[in-house]
Amino acid sequence: MKIIGLTGPTGAGKGTAAAIFQKYGIPSVDTDAVYHELLERGGSMTHELATAFGSHILDENGIVDRKKLGATVFGHENTPELLHTLNTITHKYVMTVTRELLWEMEKSGVRAVLIDAPQLFEAKIEKECDIVVGVLADRDLRLSRIMARDGITRDAALRRINAQHDDTFYREACQYILKNDGDPDALEAQIRLFLEKSEVGL
Numbered sequence: 001m002k003i004i005g006l007t008g009p010t011g012a013g014k015g016t017a018a019a020i021f022q023k024y025g026i027p028s029v030d031t032d033a034v035y036h037e038l039l040e041r042g043g044s045m046t047h048e049l050a051t052a053f054g055s056h057i058l059d060e061n062g063i064v065d066r067k068k069l070g071a072t073v074f075g076h077e078n079t080p081e082l083l084h085t086l087n088t089i090t091h092k093y094v095m096t097v098t099r100e101l102l103w104e105m106e107k108s109g110v111r112a113v114l115i116d117a118p119q120l121f122e123a124k125i126e127k128e129c130d131i132v133v134g135v136l137a138d139r140d141l142r143l144s145r146i147m148a149r150d151g152i153t154r155d156a157a158l159r160r161i162n163a164q165h166d167d168t169f170y171r172e173a174c175q176y177i178l179k180n181d182g183d184p185d186a187l188e189a190q191i192r193l194f195l196e197k198s199e200v201g202l
Contacts, residue, residue: 011142134174
């Protein structure tokens with residue numbers, strides 16, 4: 001089974017790209033969805049996060065409030081260190097579930113699968129991929145997508161963007177780049193071309 005890493009900065013539209021890959025018979029494991037499910041489940045990861053960042057990040061049910069966690073991590077002088085702590089705690093839990101899902105897909109005969117992972121390089125997932133594809137989009141478009149998706153202010157969205165790698169990083173680190181500027185047909189054409197040129201095939 002071929003494993004395609006799909007990554008890129010927040011708001012670039014990786015989910016849109018993943019949906020197009022699905023059209024061509026390539027399912028995905030969405031590590032963000034895995035992360036959110038783990039947050040809602042509580043347990044060991046939640047305990048580690050509360051220990052690291054304080055119990056104020058929890059709601060009345062003892063579940064991590066994502067907005068409170070985001071406000072605690074992003075927009076501070078020591079955000080890089082806080083983000084490193086967050087990633088160190090969460091990646092091991094997310095990857096355990098991700099590997100289980102990949103194993104199930106391989107057993108069911110899936111020929112290729114995406115690992116949709118914003119933190120792909122931080123979690124060292126690229127080592128488990130046959131190829132890594134980056135999705136990029138213009139900064140203003142990303143801002144509007146993040147604000148609409150997460151219901152946060154422009155300043156909060158900017159803090160998230162500024163805490164991540166820039167486009168140059170992804171262009172250098174990924175083997176293939178998709179540009180997603182809001183035209184789904186153009187994005188699909190790029191994905192078709194990628195599949196035609198790569199070992200995955202249509």
